[in-house]
Amino acid sequence: MKHSVLSMMLLAASLFTLMSCNKTDYISPDKENEVENLKLIKTFSDNGFKVELFKSSGQLVVGYNKIFLRLTDKSGNYISNASVNWLPMMTMNMNGMIKSHSCPFSGITKTANKQTLFEGYIVFVMASNEPGDSWNLKINFTAGGQTIDINDKVNVVSTISQFQKLYTSVTGNDGMTYMLAFVEPANPRVGINDFVAGLFYKGENGDFPIAGNYKIKVDSRMPGMGNHSAMGNEDMIQGSDGLYHGKVGFSMTGSWVINMILQNSSGEVVKGESITETNPESSLNFKLEF
Amino acid sequence: MADPLSAQQYKDSLVVSFSDTLKTKKLDEVVIIANPSSNYLRENKALGSLDSYLESSSSINMIRRGAYAWEPMLNGMATERSVVTIDGMRIFQACTDKMDPVTSYVENTNLSRAKINDGQSGTEFGGTIAGSIDLMRRKSGFNSGRKSGGSAFVGFESNNKQQIYGSTLNYSDKRFFTDIDFTHREADNYRAGFRKGQSSEVNFSQFTKNNLSAITGFKINENQELQGSLIYDKATDVGYPGLPMDASLAKATIASLEYRYRIPSKYEGLLWETKIYFNTITHVMDDSHRPSVPMHMDMPGWSKTKGFYTKLKGNYKNQTFSTTLSGYKNNSLAEMTMYPENPREPEMFMLTWPDVNTMYSGLNVADNISFSSSLGLLVQGGLGMHQNKIASESGLNSLQLFYPKLKSAKTRMLRSLYSEISYQHKKFLYQFGIGYGDRAPSVSEGYGFYLLNVNDNYDYVGNPDLKNEETINFNAAATFETAKVSVKGKVTCFYITDYIIPKKNERISPMSMGANGVKIYEQLNHASILNAGMNLDYKMFTNWIFSANASYRYGEGTGNTILPLMQPFVYKMNLRFARKSYFAEASVEGSSKNRNSIEFGETQKPGYFIANAALSKNFVLGNQKLILKLGVENLFDRYYSTFDDWSGIPRMGRNIYSNLIFKF
Numbered sequence: 001m002k003h004s005v006l007s008m009m010l011l012a013a014s015l016f017t018l019m020s021c022n023k024t025d026y027i028s029p030d031k032e033n034e035v036e037n038l039k040l041i042k043t044f045s046d047n048g049f050k051v052e053l054f055k056s057s058g059q060l061v062v063g064y065n066k067i068f069l070r071l072t073d074k075s076g077n078y079i080s081n082a083s084v085n086w087l088p089m090m091t092m093n094m095n096g097m098i099k100s101h102s103c104p105f106s107g108i109t110k111t112a113n114k115q116t117l118f119e120g121y122i123v124f125v126m127a128s129n130e131p132g133d134s135w136n137l138k139i140n141f142t143a144g145g146q147t148i149d150i151n152d153k154v155n156v157v158s159t160i161s162q163f164q165k166l167y168t169s170v171t172g173n174d175g176m177t178y179m180l181a182f183v184e185p186a187n188p189r190v191g192i193n194d195f196v197a198g199l200f201y202k203g204e205n206g207d208f209p210i211a212g213n214y215k216i217k218v219d220s221r222m223p224g225m226g227n228h229s230a231m232g233n234e235d236m237i238q239g240s241d242g243l244y245h246g247k248v249g250f251s252m253t254g255s256w257v258i259n260m261i262l263q264n265s266s267g268e269v270v271k272g273e274s275i276t277e278t279n280p281e282s283s284l285n286f287k288l289e290f
Numbered sequence: 291m292a293d294p295l296s297a298q299q300y301k302d303s304l305v306v307s308f309s310d311t312l313k314t315k316k317l318d319e320v321v322i323i324a325n326p327s328s329n330y331l332r333e334n335k336a337l338g339s340l341d342s343y344l345e346s347s348s349s350i351n352m353i354r355r356g357a358y359a360w361e362p363m364l365n366g367m368a369t370e371r372s373v374v375t376i377d378g379m380r381i382f383q384a385c386t387d388k389m390d391p392v393t394s395y396v397e398n399t400n401l402s403r404a405k406i407n408d409g410q411s412g413t414e415f416g417g418t419i420a421g422s423i424d425l426m427r428r429k430s431g432f433n434s435g436r437k438s439g440g441s442a443f444v445g446f447e448s449n450n451k452q453q454i455y456g457s458t459l460n461y462s463d464k465r466f467f468t469d470i471d472f473t474h475r476e477a478d479n480y481r482a483g484f485r486k487g488q489s490s491e492v493n494f495s496q497f498t499k500n501n502l503s504a505i506t507g508f509k510i511n512e513n514q515e516l517q518g519s520l521i522y523d524k525a526t527d528v529g530y531p532g533l534p535m536d537a538s539l540a541k542a543t544i545a546s547l548e549y550r551y552r553i554p555s556k557y558e559g560l561l562w563e564t565k566i567y568f569n570t571i572t573h574v575m576d577d578s579h580r581p582s583v584p585m586h587m588d589m590p591g592w593s594k595t596k597g598f599y600t601k602l603k604g605n606y607k608n609q610t611f612s613t614t615l616s617g618y619k620n621n622s623l624a625e626m627t628m629y630p631e632n633p634r635e636p637e638m639f640m641l642t643w644p645d646v647n648t649m650y651s652g653l654n655v656a657d658n659i660s661f662s663s664s665l666g667l668l669v670q671g672g673l674g675m676h677q678n679k680i681a682s683e684s685g686l687n688s689l690q691l692f693y694p695k696l697k698s699a700k701t702r703m704l705r706s707l708y709s710e711i712s713y714q715h716k717k718f719l720y721q722f723g724i725g726y727g728d729r730a731p732s733v734s735e736g737y738g739f740y741l742l743n744v745n746d747n748y749d750y751v752g753n754p755d756l757k758n759e760e761t762i763n764f765n766a767a768a769t770f771e772t773a774k775v776s777v778k779g780k781v782t783c784f785y786i787t788d789y790i791i792p793k794k795n796e797r798i799s800p801m802s803m804g805a806n807g808v809k810i811y812e813q814l815n816h817a818s819i820l821n822a823g824m825n826l827d828y829k830m831f832t833n834w835i836f837s838a839n840a841s842y843r844y845g846e847g848t849g850n851t852i853l854p855l856m857q858p859f860v861y862k863m864n865l866r867f868a869r870k871s872y873f874a875e876a877s878v879e880g881s882s883k884n885r886n887s888i889e890f891g892e893t894q895k896p897g898y899f900i901a902n903a904a905l906s907k908n909f910v911l912g913n914q915k916l917i918l919k920l921g922v923e924n925l926f927d928r929y930y931s932t933f934d935d936w937s938g939i940p941r942m943g944r945n946i947y948s949n950l951i952f953k954f
Binding site: 162163189190191192222224225226227228229230231232249251252253254255289290 | 584628636640684690694798800
């Protein structure tokens, strides 16, 4: 079963709006600082309202981005209850031909145990390349019966290098285009790590729904060490959050390739190959160094 | 066999009569370590390494990974299964590849003898299977008159151009003694025996070693003494042709403080002895001189131990008893950093010994009963607590790759029980011992992380879930002794259950480049090890002594597993002539082919036969003495390699040595 993020998001947003439409709490900025471990990406402002975007690294990258939002009203107070939506759009200028597309993203929910923060994720599928190719983020929120639309550019950089690849887009044997984004471990360590990734596909209507009920086999390897493989890997399966959860093992620090095989619900291989003497790398992989 | 008392210059000032009360003989063995300070300079090659002295025991053979730092195998078992101490101090090597057995951090000049106990008779300072080797410090001891002296010595060995320099200084009086010694050794690559058309030089077999030691004693009063001892040993640029790496540094500081108190009592010689000690070892493996390594790596290791023992011993009627409470805490940490050829690629780092703390405390009691001048019984028992704890979180995480439920600490109980009976009938002495005991796995066996064994080319991974390894051992010896002839035969058997041994695991991919696979420490249901040794001394004529000794070991485990590193039949015969100040010796030694263990990468080595000769002369110059020793080993420059030469490296070819010792 494949869900549409957009439809889920809309449903959740409408429920949320119903529940909270008459109740808006305001928190004075000098009372709360809940962004101590986060870095500001950008501040959007419109008509006295402000939306601040935060991320642990302070930078939007190609792949998975967990983003925190903080809303400020005209009087400068934080808004703790609101219904928030967003829509990232890429506008590409291909030799004068303007094309646009979106990317996989989640709905926005209130961050647990935080007064002033909302959160969601966006999986950017390419980098900004100004002036031709730019990412635009539309944010819309309703608070205290007032609806605000804010729209601005965001800068997305690529972190892909010879030793780092945390996002991959592949065409499966079933003809579908899949996007696989590395979520965890954000801070990999020697030993067994919880391994989380988001799997999406390109829908027919320009949407990017979560791909459900797949299985992703994991084989972490170190090409610099004769393709040594670590113990502790566990296949990834979909969790209640829609993301895929498994385990990945690293036996030392250094440069690792996480080779994966994507299987559909009937166990057929959609993408990726087993590692053998002659095939050192799967066509579905992540790369990281630590 | 040598008479231990001949080298024991140091007599106990607190309990003069102690050893005299032992009417019956125990099964333990004492190897005299000649050094320039001792009176016992009968041994040729007085400036030889400690390793060559230990090897003279029929219970010991040495694993060679090069010309330096051989690993003593006791009763066919490597150092995990034995307890090696220096004057009762526990010390643990810092190298994951066994480049630095404890015996490599001392010099002959530091020591007077090595006491070897087989099996469960060697549990005074901790649990063991094979037994114990206690290296005993050389010391002048207190003297009724004032006495001072010393020695200076030089040695040269032609084969590897080894130069040996050193000096000892001794002072003693009624209330105070001190012994200081220094030894320097420096050697180039050694040369193997002659092979037509082949270079005989064994690359990466050089070494340099400096050793400094001091021991001093102070008499507080008639009944109390204080002793402090310090050994500082530093080896640099040590090559290991049997391994893919060398060592740029192996450094040890070994310190102790001992308090001795003769308790005034109706029990004769009641002595309370307490020691606190500390030692720290730093070992740095280095492959920067190796021409073709897939990747350069640094592999440093550290081992720190602090401990104590307190011992009460004395005599009561026909019994000699001793109670020892001992404890130590060791920390073993080793790491590996690998440097990829592509400088953009990040360094790789892992903990190979994950910062393991080992805590032990144990109580050992022994009672030696003489029923008559011919019948004696020794009963000994011990109980200890042993705990391993992984101190590094990263190390724990690493091992959880293999053992996801691994907890950081594991505590075990260690037990031992031993009994020995000796019976003298006319010229025959019969001794029989039986023991039961267990040991905890070593740090490598329990917690080692991808340790490459080049003999079988497998990465070894420890197993923290190992149970204690248990043994039942039997020792039996018969000695026939007259004024002219002494013959001793000894058999030591071990039946070991849950025998710890690495076994292939096909599921796991190796870490080391080019390794065949991974072996995980597992436990065989049982294994049996047999040791047999024989010694003969025959005073043929006045001035002429013929001696022969031979030994053999056999080991096999469940499922026809041939245990590795088992010594085949080895023999040595020598003829000595001593008259006035002259001493001459000719010897031959050899072995049969070994029963190799293919599973552990061993090949069968043919038997060998070599001959040695030596000559020495003492010159007396007033109160001073000059001793000159000349000798040749492997006289016919035979090329050979044996079961205990790691990776099949060849043994040294012809070696002409000279030792010159000046005593004052």
